[in-house]
Amino acid sequence: MxxxxxxxxxxxxxxxxxxxxxxxxxxxxxxxxxxxxxxxxxxxxxxxxxxxxxxxxxxxxxxxxxxxxxxxxxxxxxxxxxxxxxxxxxxxxxxxxxxxxxxxxxxxxxxxxxxxxxxxxxxxxxxxxxxxxxxxxxxxxxxxxxxxxxxxxxxxxxxxxxxxxxxxxxxxxxxxxxxxxxxxxxxxxxxxxxxxxxxxxxxxxxxxxxxxxxxxxxxxxxxxxxxxxxxxxxxxxxxxxxxxxxxxxxxxxxxxxxxxxxxxxxxxxxxxxxxxxxxxxxxxxxxxxxxxxxxxxxxxxxxxxxxxxxxxxxxxxxxxxxxxxxxxxxxxxxxxxxxATHTIRRVDVGGVHEDDFRCYPLRGDSLSFYSQLYAKRLRMKWIYLTPDEASCIMSEQIRNTPVRPLGQVTVTRRMRWAARLLGSWPWPFRLPVGQVFHRYLSEFSDWDTPPFxxxxxxxxxxxxxxxxxxxxxxxxxxxxxxxxxxxxxxxxxx
Ligand SMILES: [Fe+2]
CATH class of the missing domain: 3.60.21.10 (Metallo-dependent phosphatases)
Structure with missing residues (x-):
């Protein structure tokens, strides 16, 4: 079955x-x-x-x-x-x-x-x-x-x-x-x-x-x-x-x-x-x-x-x-x-190689998800990253090959700023995407539509x-x- x-x-x-x-x-x-x-x-x-x-x-x-x-x-x-x-x-x-x-x-x-x-x-x-x-x-x-x-x-x-x-x-x-x-x-x-x-x-x-x-x-x-x-x-x-x-x-x-x-x-x-x-x-x-x-x-x-x-x-x-x-x-x-999974850096803990690590959602999807959420709730359209853009940025940061095939993406300065604000900067310089988000803000997001x-x-x-x-x-x-x-x-x- x-x-x-x-x-x-x-x-x-x-x-x-x-x-x-x-x-x-x-x-x-x-x-x-x-x-x-x-x-x-x-x-x-x-x-x-x-x-x-x-x-x-x-x-x-x-x-x-x-x-x-x-x-x-x-x-x-x-x-x-x-x-x-x-x-x-x-x-x-x-x-x-x-x-x-x-x-x-x-x-x-x-x-x-x-x-x-x-x-x-x-x-x-x-x-x-x-x-x-x-x-x-x-x-x-x-x-x-x-x-x-x-x-x-x-x-x-x-x-x-x-x-x-x-x-x-x-x-x-x-x-x-x-x-x-x-x-x-x-x-x-x-x-x-x-x-x-x-x-x-x-x-x-x-x-x-x-x-x-x-x-x-x-x-x-x-x-x-x-x-x-x-x-x-x-x-x-x-x-x-x-x-x-x-x-x-x-x-x-x-x-x-x-x-x-x-x-x-x-x-x-x-x-x-x-x-x-x-x-x-x-x-x-x-x-x-x-x-x-x-x-x-x-x-x-x-x-x-x-x-x-x-x-x-x-x-x-x-x-x-x-x-x-x-x-x-x-x-x-x-x-x-x-x-978020996009805040997980290139994996090296316990001798595990990045290529042997698996996560869901994929880091690019996680970044795109949070960018969409904040773009809507904070009315900051510029922060939105498409799944392809986010995957491209994440694979640059993690230094791995994107997991799923990407379309044509040119990474711009705007995209890099969005990614910093959503994850690559340390807390509290970035927007909450983990436990803090979950405890205090997930209701504010009122996320009622797929993907979950x-x-x-x-x-x-x-x-x-x-x-x-x-x-x-x-x-x-x-x-x-x-x-x-x-x-x-x-x-x-x-
Ligand atoms: Fe829990």
Whole structure:
């Protein structure tokens, strides 16, 4: 099944044509009809910012996620959860699954992923959401439009690991929905942090029951043992870790991760914080010393890939570790507003050569996208760069051959100034195109039309091979029917 979609998708990708990127959209996709009527989401709203305040408080006064996670885990153990937090669906040696990252905005950019995802999901046994299931603050009252409704027709279980945004609710919404857990008893946190800290929202249980009914089929049911877990199959383990607000792993989770990593089967790590991103190395510290990446790199543990959400695009770094190659993947483009790729410099991190690095959107498309956005919103027509112009400028900057064939372009001074303002100058001398943009300005952009540059992963497993495929969602009808295949990598398991 997926091989046919992959074959078609290869010819239809943004690496082959502008149309594949969604630049020449003839018809808007069917996702528009799936969206809820209400305009669900606004980052510019003061209430939204106030609800997200725990990120800032965690930075100023320390991140309490580790302590709160211990209490959730103790409560789950008291309810009889599996000692190693194993999930054991009936999987044979061959199976497949989807991986979605940073889904929960409940707006066009999330729903635009759904039709194409359902098109390639037919053979999948389950899906995993890697981080930020619900924006802005993980509320258990927002799962209807941001989780149950968009995925109502996905006919298999969905498991998840939380992201920082889910933790802004103290994980209350996440634990209620995915682990069927009762709220934790409030524990006073003294001092300024305790005073200002946002407490979990009280969940409207009848509304939640109504939302749950949207994924009420027997085949869709999933109960996971905790915020971190391991999905077992005869040929591969999928290990999901919970990186809280700031990325630190508490001692109990560390001990669990060390324990499950000793299993002799090959493994894929799923994390809320990617280890390699934007040509940078961020290995996530473990309480008591060492990093998650130390565990991933240990040859005895047999990790073949580490996939992280949190950054809203796709990047793949094949890193040579001893005589093996571990695939480090960023995959957080399944819902929330796109983070730029054109600010990723020529790749050299971890010994990865630029020519072996892959990203989606292509840097030229990312630059053209943001130039169009700012040209419209700031009424600065001169800043707009066509996809060809932007690709040409990016390949000059990165010193690589443009990925897709270009038309005739003469780079002018105007174009160079636009590119500087949109990316090559360091922050704060350039316009926001990353996290700052996402947090404070993505609503101002009100980007409701294709291309969206969203993506999701399809992973197929056989006893001796794992194939990871990155499919794109542009928001155009054509790419809903034939999702472009933007990247694929095949990894030997035996
Ligand atoms: Fe996110």
């Amino acid at each position: 997926v091989e046919i979609a992959a074959e078609r998708g290869r010819q239809a990708s943004s690496r082959v044509s502008e149309e594949g990127a969604g630049w020449a959209c003839q018809e808007i996709g069917t996702y528009a009809g799936l969206r809820p009527d209400r305009n669900g989401f606004s980052w510019l709203n003061l209430r939204t910012l106030w609800r997200s305040r725990n990120e800032i408080l965690a930075g100023l006064f320390g991140d309490p996620s580790g302590e709160v996670r211990r209490r959730w885990v103790a409560a789950q153990r008291a309810r009889g959860a599996d000692g190693d937090f194993r999930i054991t669906p009936e999987l044979g040696g061959s199976f497949s699954f989807l991986l979605l990252g940073d889904t929960g905005e409940g707006d066009a950019s999330q729903y635009a992923v759904v039709p194409g995802m359902l098109n390639v999901a037919a053979d999948t046994d389950f899906a995993v959401i890697a981080s930020d299931v619900i924006y802005p603050a993980g509320s258990g009252n927002e799962y209807g439009d941001k989780f149950f409704r968009p995925y109502q027709h996905y006919d298999a279980p969905i498991y998840a690991i939380p992201g920082n945004h889910d933790w802004y609710d103290g994980l209350g919404g996440f634990m209620r929905v995915f682990c069927d857990a009762a709220p934790l008893k409030p524990k006073p946190d003294r001092g300024l942090r305790g005073l200002l800290w946002r407490k979990p929202e009280t969940i409207d249980e009848s509304a939640l029951a109504g939302a749950r009914a949207l994924r009420g089929k027997e085949t869709q049911q999933a109960t996971q043992p905790g915020p971190y877990w391991v999905i077992e199959s005869p040929s591969l383990l999928v290990v999901g870790v919970d990186t809280g607000i700031k990325g630190a792993i508490d001692a109990e989770q560390t001990a669990w991760l060390r324990r499950v990593s000793l299993d002799p089967r090959p493994k894929v790590l799923v994390t809320g914080k990617p280890i390699y991103t934007r040509n940078d190395y961020k290995p996530s510290a473990l309480e008591g010393g060492g990093t998650i990446d130390d565990i991933v790199r240990d040859p005895a543990h047999r990790y073949v890939a580490a996939i992280g959400g949190d950054v809203h695009n796709y990047q793949r770094y094949p890193v040579k570790v001893g005589d093996r190659v571990i695939q480090y993947v960023v995959s957080g483009g399944s819902g929330a507003f796109m983070h 540059f969203k993506q999701f992963l399809h992973l197929s497993v056989t006893p001796d091979r794992l194939t990871i495929r990155c499919f794109a969602a542009t928001g155009c009808r054509k790419q809903e029917e034939e999702p472009p295949l933007e990247d694929e990598v095949s990894i030997a398991l035996s």
